Amino acid sequence: MWGIRKVYRRAGGIAEGGHADAIAIYLHLSQTRNTPAERREWASLLRRGKDVDKDLNEARRMYAIDAKNGDPDSELGLGTMLVSGEMGKDLLAEGLEWIRKAANQGNAAAISELAHLTYHGKEVPADFQEASRLWDAAIAKGNRHARNDFAWALCTTSDQDKVNAKRGLALMRELGDETRLPVGYIDTISACYAASGDFKRAIEKEKMALSMAELSHSDLSEFIERAKRTIQTYESNHRQIE
Numbered sequence: 602m603w604g605i606r607k608v609y610r611r612a613g614g615i616a617e618g619g620h621a622d623a624i625a626i627y628l629h630l631s632q633t634r635n636t637p638a639e640r641r642e643w644a645s646l647l648r649r650g651k652d653v654d655k656d657l658n659e660a661r662r663m664y665a666i667d668a669k670n671g672d673p674d675s676e677l678g679l680g681t682m683l684v685s686g687e688m689g690k691d692l693l694a695e696g697l698e699w700i701r702k703a704a705n706q707g708n709a710a711a712i713s714e715l716a717h718l719t720y721h722g723k724e725v726p727a728d729f730q731e732a733s734r735l736w737d738a739a740i741a742k743g744n745r746h747a748r749n750d751f752a753w754a755l756c757t758t759s760d761q762d763k764v765n766a767k768r769g770l771a772l773m774r775e776l777g778d779e780t781r782l783p784v785g786y787i788d789t790i791s792a793c794y795a796a797s798g799d800f801k802r803a804i805e806k807e808k809m810a811l812s813m814a815e816l817s818h819s820d821l822s823e824f825i826e827r828a829k830r831t832i833q834t835y836e837s838n839h840r841q842i843e
Contacts, residue, residue, distance in 0.1 A: 637667040641678050648682055657688050668699060676703035677711045684724060697724040704735075713739035713747035720754050729754075729763055740772070748772045753789045756796040757843040766797035779806075784813045784824065791831070795840040803835045 640663045646653050647660035661682065667675035676699045682688070683696025697718065703711030716735035719725050732754065739747035752769035770793045776782055779790065791806035811828040814821040831841060 637672045637675055640664070640666055641675055644678060644682075648687075657682075661688065668702075671702075671706075673703040673706040673708040673711060676700070676706075677708055677714065680711070681714060684718065693724050707742070709739045709742035709744035709747065712742070713744050713750060716747065717750055729758070729760070745776060748776060749786050749789050752793055753843070756789070756793040757841045759842050764796050766793045769793035769796065779809075784810050784817065784821065787813065788824075788828070788831075791835075792841045795835050800835045800838050803840075804832055807832050807835060 644660040644663040645651070647656045647663070649655070661679065664675050664679035664682065668679045680696045680699030680701075680703065683692040684700065685696070686693060700711050700714055700718070704715045712735050716732045716739060719728050719735060720732035721727065733751065736747050736751035736754075740751065749772075752772040755763070755765045755769040755772075758764055770790070773786065773790045773793065776786065779787060782790075787806055787810035791803045791810060794800070794806060795803035807828055811825060811832070814825050814828060834841065
């Protein structure tokens with residue numbers, strides 16, 4: 602119930618009981634702290650089915666309230682939801698347009714997401730150079746995920762001519778103490794060492810990521826299995842290729 606508790610406490614209440622309280626909490630929020638941030642939080646819970654019954658249509662409606670009023674975070678939330686394809690392929694183009702609207706307002710997370718889509722060629726032509734430009738723009742605004750995503754692309758691209766492990770490692774070093782970074786970021790650092798040809802360091806970092814994942818309270822079983830395979834890849838002196 603943590604997701605519900607967090608939202609409800611911001612609204613001045615105390616969440617107790619089971620999932621059935623979700624409806625009462627939602628009504629309380631709609632009558633009190635009726636803000637874009639609260640609606641985004643609820644839309645996220647409804648989208649994921651976190652503590653409440655999953656309801657994509659209601660999540661879309663809640664994101665759209667503020668997206669239509671030009672709130673960039675809501676535009677991004679709605680856009681990423683639609684472009685994921687979870688509501689159907691016919692909404693992918695609309696999702697991209699919402700993300701673009703947020704990016705055009707200077708939203709760093711939206712710029713980073715647009716870079717990701719451009720790199721992978723999702724709803725837009727794949728363009729490594731344009732994706733790089735967008736990631737650099739998001740990084741300049743302080744977006745940490747953009748730094749990680751760009752480094753990952755530089756170190757795992759299938760185009761050997763575009764591999765730049767030195768730049769990738771430099772991007773990741775700017776994030777600070779490795780022991781405080783998320784598991785996925787350590788995985789990226791590992792990939793960049795492999796791309797540089799330093800497989801000993803790559804294995805060391807991937808084992809570090811694996812240990813962190815195994816100790817996590819979250820379900821990282823898929824990552825754990827992938828990390829084990831990745832270590833084997835590095836042991837055979839091959840880098841990761843996405």
